Amino acid sequence: MHRMFFNHRGQRGVRLTQFGLQIMQSYFRSYEIQMPDDEVIKPLHLVFLDEHVSLPYYFGKGCIVVFDDELAVKLRLVDGRVSTLVAIEME
Numbered sequence: 001m002h003r004m005f006f007n008h009r010g011q012r013g014v015r016l017t018q019f020g021l022q023i024m025q026s027y028f029r030s031y032e033i034q035m036p037d038d039e040v041i042k043p044l045h046l047v048f049l050d051e052h053v054s055l056p057y058y059f060g061k062g063c064i065v066v067f068d069d070e071l072a073v074k075l076r077l078v079d080g081r082v083s084t085l086v087a088i089e090m091e
Helices: 018-027 043-052 069-077 082-090
Strands: 031-034 057-060 063-066
Touching: 018 057, 031 069, 043 082, 063 069, 069 082
Parallel strands: none
Antiparallel strands: 031 063, 057 063
């Protein structure tokens, strides 16, 4: 379990490692959303995702891979800007 997830904490913390991503993609449909070059992922974004996302996700170089179709649509609507999505969802 610890090889698949970063900071696995029971029901929270579903951020995948590279190994976890490979395993999940072999069994489930994933959505890769490109992030703008100037997008910087901050600890606030990771905490928000830990608290509000129930399906695994992975941060790669310049992209986020998600397994939740609703989250994928939301991220595409904000052009892959996790910071914008967090700001909207926190309002």
